[in-house]
Amino acid sequence: MSQPDKTKTSSPPPSRREFLSVTVRGVGLVALGGVLGTLMAQPARGETAWQIDTTKCAQCGKCATECVLPISAVKCTHVFHLCGYCNWCTGYFVVEGHTQKNTGAENQVCPTSALIRTFIEDMYYEYTVKPDLCIGCGKCVAGCHKYGNGSLVLQIDQSRCVRCNSCSIAVKCPAQAISRRPIEDAYLLPTKTRA
Amino acid sequence: MRRFLFLVFVLLMPAMVWAEERFPLPDFTGGHVIPDETKLLPVPRAEMWGYRGWVDIAALAVALSLSAWLVLKKRSRRGVFLLMIASLIYFGFWRKGCVCPIGSIQNVAYAIGGGGHCGYVLSWVVAAYFVLPLAFTLFFGRVFCSGVCPLGAIQDAVIWKPIQLPRWVDEGVGLFAYAYLGVAVLLAAKGSRFAICQFDPFVGFFRMSGPVHMIFLGSVILAMGMFVGRIYCRFICPYSVLMRLLTPFAWWRVTITPPEKACVNCRLCEQSCPFGAIRLPTQGEGGRARIERRDRVWWLVSVLLVVALSLLLAWLGYGLGPQMARLDPTVRLASVVQLAESVSPEKRTEQQQQIALMDEYVKVFRESGQPVAELYAQAAAIQKRFASGTAWFGVWMGLVISLKLLGTTIRRKRVDYTVASASCLSCARCYKLCVVEEPLPGGTAIREVRT
Numbered sequence: 001m002s003q004p005d006k007t008k009t010s011s012p013p014p015s016r017r018e019f020l021s022v023t024v025r026g027v028g029l030v031a032l033g034g035v036l037g038t039l040m041a042q043p044a045r046g047e048t049a050w051q052i053d054t055t056k057c058a059q060c061g062k063c064a065t066e067c068v069l070p071i072s073a074v075k076c077t078h079v080f081h082l083c084g085y086c087n088w089c090t091g092y093f094v095v096e097g098h099t100q101k102n103t104g105a106e107n108q109v110c111p112t113s114a115l116i117r118t119f120i121e122d123m124y125y126e127y128t129v130k131p132d133l134c135i136g137c138g139k140c141v142a143g144c145h146k147y148g149n150g151s152l153v154l155q156i157d158q159s160r161c162v163r164c165n166s167c168s169i170a171v172k173c174p175a176q177a178i179s180r181r182p183i184e185d186a187y188l189l190p191t192k193t194r195a
Numbered sequence: 196m197r198r199f200l201f202l203v204f205v206l207l208m209p210a211m212v213w214a215e216e217r218f219p220l221p222d223f224t225g226g227h228v229i230p231d232e233t234k235l236l237p238v239p240r241a242e243m244w245g246y247r248g249w250v251d252i253a254a255l256a257v258a259l260s261l262s263a264w265l266v267l268k269k270r271s272r273r274g275v276f277l278l279m280i281a282s283l284i285y286f287g288f289w290r291k292g293c294v295c296p297i298g299s300i301q302n303v304a305y306a307i308g309g310g311g312h313c314g315y316v317l318s319w320v321v322a323a324y325f326v327l328p329l330a331f332t333l334f335f336g337r338v339f340c341s342g343v344c345p346l347g348a349i350q351d352a353v354i355w356k357p358i359q360l361p362r363w364v365d366e367g368v369g370l371f372a373y374a375y376l377g378v379a380v381l382l383a384a385k386g387s388r389f390a391i392c393q394f395d396p397f398v399g400f401f402r403m404s405g406p407v408h409m410i411f412l413g414s415v416i417l418a419m420g421m422f423v424g425r426i427y428c429r430f431i432c433p434y435s436v437l438m439r440l441l442t443p444f445a446w447w448r449v450t451i452t453p454p455e456k457a458c459v460n461c462r463l464c465e466q467s468c469p470f471g472a473i474r475l476p477t478q479g480e481g482g483r484a485r486i487e488r489r490d491r492v493w494w495l496v497s498v499l500l501v502v503a504l505s506l507l508l509a510w511l512g513y514g515l516g517p518q519m520a521r522l523d524p525t526v527r528l529a530s531v532v533q534l535a536e537s538v539s540p541e542k543r544t545e546q547q548q549q550i551a552l553m554d555e556y557v558k559v560f561r562e563s564g565q566p567v568a569e570l571y572a573q574a575a576a577i578q579k580r581f582a583s584g585t586a587w588f589g590v591w592m593g594l595v596i597s598l599k600l601l602g603t604t605i606r607r608k609r610v611d612y613t614v615a616s617a618s619c620l621s622c623a624r625c626y627k628l629c630v631v632e633e634p635l636p637g638g639t640a641i642r643e644v645r646t
Contacts, residue, residue, distance in 0.1 A: 024444040025333050032333075035303070036326050047248065047318040049239055058559040068402050077236070080229045084218020121225040128230075131237075149217055159237035162291055165298040166392030168406065174559040176524060180315060183239050189232060 048180040050167045051188050054153040056177035059142035063154055064135045066169040073160040074136030074169065076114070076129045079189050082151035085124035091144035091152045092117055092127060109140050115152075131157065150190065158186045248320040251290070255327055255343065258282055262342030263335040265623070267447050272623040278342040279351060287345030292401040296339065297346065297434040298392050299325040300376070301383035308384025332438045336445040339438070340428060341621035346397050347428050351622065355421040357469030365471045365618070366599065368430045373595045376433035377588045378519070385580060387523035391433060424469030428620060439617040448616045449623075456631045458611035464625045465612070472618040473625060477609045497601050505593030512589025516582030520574075523581070529574030532557055532567060 052063075052074070063074035092115055094107055101107075103117060114133035118126045129152075136154060144152040156178075170178035181188070220229070240247075258278065265274040286292065294302070299321050306317040328339035340347050379391045392398070396413035399405025416426050428435055442448070451473065452458045464473060520526045535557045560570070614625075 021444045021446075025446065028333050028441060028444065029330065032326050032330055035307075036322055047320065048315070056563065058562055060555065060559060068399075068404055070404055077232065079232045081220065081232065083220065085221050086218055120227050121223060122221075124221050124223070124227075126227075126230075147217075155236075157237050158239035161240070162293065162402070163240070164293050164392065164398075165295075165302065166389035168393075171388065171393060171524075174556040175563060179313075186239050187233075187236050189236075 047163075047183045049156070049158055049163060049183040049186040050161060050170060050178055051156050051181045051186055052154050053177045053179065053188055054150075054155075054190050056175045057138070057141070057154055058175040058177070059138040059145065059154070060174055061137050061139070062172050062174070063169050064137040066172045067136070068164060068168050069160065069162065072136040072169075073157050073162070074138075074154050075131050075134045075157045075160075076136065076138070076140055077153055077155040077187075077189065078127060078129050079151045079153060080126070082149050082190060083127065084149050084151075085120060085126060086148065087123040087125055089117070089125065089127060089144070090147040091115065091140040095143065095147070109143050111135070111137065111139065115140050127152070153190060155187055155189070158183070248318075251320055252323045252327075254285060255324060258286075258343040259327060259331045259339060262338040262621070263331060263447075266338050266341060266449060266621045267335055270453065270623065270626045272627050275342050275621070275623045279348040282343050283345050283348035283352070286343070287349065287397075287401045292345055292395070292398040293392075294321050294324055295344075295346070296324050296328045297344075297432060298389065298395070300433055300437070301379060301389045301391055304380045304383040305386060305389075308380075309386045313386060328434075329437060329441060332441045332445060334446045336442050336448045336616055336621055337435075337438050337619060338621050340435070341623065344428075345401065346395075346432070347425060347620065349397050349400065350417065350420045350425045350427060353417050353420050354424045354469050357424040358422055359466065360423065360471055362471065365429070370595065370599070371430050372432055372436050374592060375431060376436045377591050379433050381519070381581075381584045381588055382522055385523065385577065385584060387577075390522075396427060425620065429470055429618070442616045442619070445616065449614050449619050449621050451612050451614060451625045451629050452631045453629075459631055460612065461630050462612075463630060464628045467625045467628045468619075469624065470618060470620055470622075472615045472620070474609055474613050474615050476611060477606065493604070500601065501594065501597040504597040505590045508589035508593035508596075509586045510589065512585040512587070512592075513582055515589075516585040517578050519585050519588075520578040520581035523574075523577050525570070526574045526577050528556055528560060529570050532560055532570060536567065 064072050067073050088101075090109075092109060093101070094109055105113060108115070112133045112135055114130045114135075116128045116130060118128065120126050138154050141152045141154050144150055167178055170176075223229075258281075261278055262275065265271050265278060286295070302317055302321045303325050305315055328343070331338055341351075375391075379389075382388050382390050394409070394412065396409065396416050399409040399413055420426050451464050460476060465475065467473070521530065531554075535554060
């Protein structure tokens with residue numbers, strides 16, 4: 001007990017402490033291996049990514065402010081196959097107090113003019129998001145969901161997300177819409193109609 | 196225009212009820228091709244750098260091995276310091292501190308505890324980050340703390356004039372880490388939140404951005420850390436608890452004097468440890484060691500103390516369950532909704548008003564259309580699960596406190612200056628002050644002493 005255990009590897013009769021130490025080390029390694037083995041025996045063991053469930057998202061705007069990145073990893077994504085290609089897009093034009101129907105900045109919902117309106121034909125316009133301008137505030141998403149098809153959705157841009165172990169947007173999300181997903185299937189776009 | 200909008204709104208009313216596509220996709224006559232949105236999605240980072248998981252694990256393994264070699268074989272403070280700075284830059288500022296072994300405790304707890312039901316599977320990178328430093332601890336002591344951990348490195352770099360804390364302060368405040376580990380594991384296992392990550396004081400510095408509370412906490416710890424070395428590591432870090440439990444069984448451990456040499460009791464190293472890990476030789480009457488007898492009465496009292504304290508704290512913990520469950524977002528939401536449902540805004544008290552500031556959550560909840568009863572039922576189920584969890588937390592704290600108390604009754608005889616390996620962060624500072632070292636090329640056996 002009192003001997004300083006400096007020469008423990010060579011001393012022939014192991015003291016109680018040495019015996020205990022070797023035993024615990026063995027048990028510890030087996031336990032660590034066991035934990036690792038059990039967890040690794042699961043079928044999928046890939047990495048996970050954070051993603052927004054668009055059916056839960058309430059467009060509260062916290063995605064723009066709560067992300068740890070200076071400019072949020074959340075971006076507006078346009079699901080073209082759900083879009084009505086409206087001339088009068090409520091995700092693009094401000095509805096309240098709107099007097100003139102032109103594309104002046106004061107008439108646009110998007111604070112950074114990241115939503116681009118392109119004429120296609122007849123009275124149909126295509127709306128595309130410029131990801132480098134989008135700040136993920138969800139204002140256009142709110143407009144589109146309120147009056148339109150809900151084709152504009154917020155998604156976490158996986159090329160920007162740094163995948164914090166605890167997503168700081170998820171912590172503050174009032175709809176608890178952000179959860180982990182397998183990284184191979186990292187996006188959750190609405191397929192048919194809004195729920 | 197208003198009329199137009201009104202018309203649009205009225206026309207949309209049925210669409211809202213049916214929740215169908217309000218405006219169908221037009222049939223383009225001009226041959227416009229609708230872009231495929233799934234092709235435009237940015238590729239995940241891990242796929243861009245497919246090898247990254249392996250690089251992370253290899254970097255950790257190499258850093259740990261290097262740290263063990265520098266601390267135990269090379270015995271070089273300079274080497275440990277350089278490795279520490281390199282780790283701070285790589286694991287901290289370059290990899291932004293995520294994922295780290297400290298946080299990985301929660302992933303493991305979540306995977307074992309409740310995440311499996313929600314489809315959460317531990318990734319092998321996180322598993323390796325949890326296991327590798329512990330495995331190294333079983334062989335080499337806490338070499339992770341000295342040369343690899345970026346949180347330790349940033350604190351170690353600011354140590355300026357460290358004061359020696361009394362032993363009881365060190366041990367007493369250090370109990371917080373055990374409690375923190377317990378709470379964090381509980382919250383992670385129940386899938387509520389990853390508290391360790393949320394209150395990580397330094398990750399905000401690594402990312403150069405973060406919530407105010409994080410930056411504030413980090414700044415305070417760093418400012419105080421100039422005088423009290425490595426506050427986070429000694430009193431807060433939950434991973435340190437796991438390593439503390441393992442270090443006494445480590446194969447190789449830090450010794451102030453080189454392992455094959457004998458201490459000459461020169462007292463030079465006495466003040467060298469900023470973390471209070473150096474134990475002085477025991478000084479009983481006339482140099483005789485004081486070893487209290489451990490007879491039957493001692494064992495009886497010990498076992499009684501352990502059992503009684505564990506049961507008492509388990510009972511307290513069981514009662515504390517509903518309070519602790521409030522840290523769960525669903526339970527919190529339920530309580531806020533309940534408040535909003537029961538009290539009208541004018542009649543709220545000051546405290547209720549405070550809670551009502553979260554009314555945004557209530558609004559979002561109401562929009563979601565989930566029945567209130569369902570939310571309450573969910574919250575009640577979580578609270579029930581928490582009660583058993585907090586009871587186990589009580590048992591854990593009871594064991595920790597009673598065993599710590601019993602530890603104070605055991606005194607071992609020490610003839611040399613030795614290291615309390617559980618508290619030792621393997622920083623190699625004391626080596627510099629030890630006069631018993633290999634002869635230097637100049638021929639002198641005494642190393643140059645620098646402070």
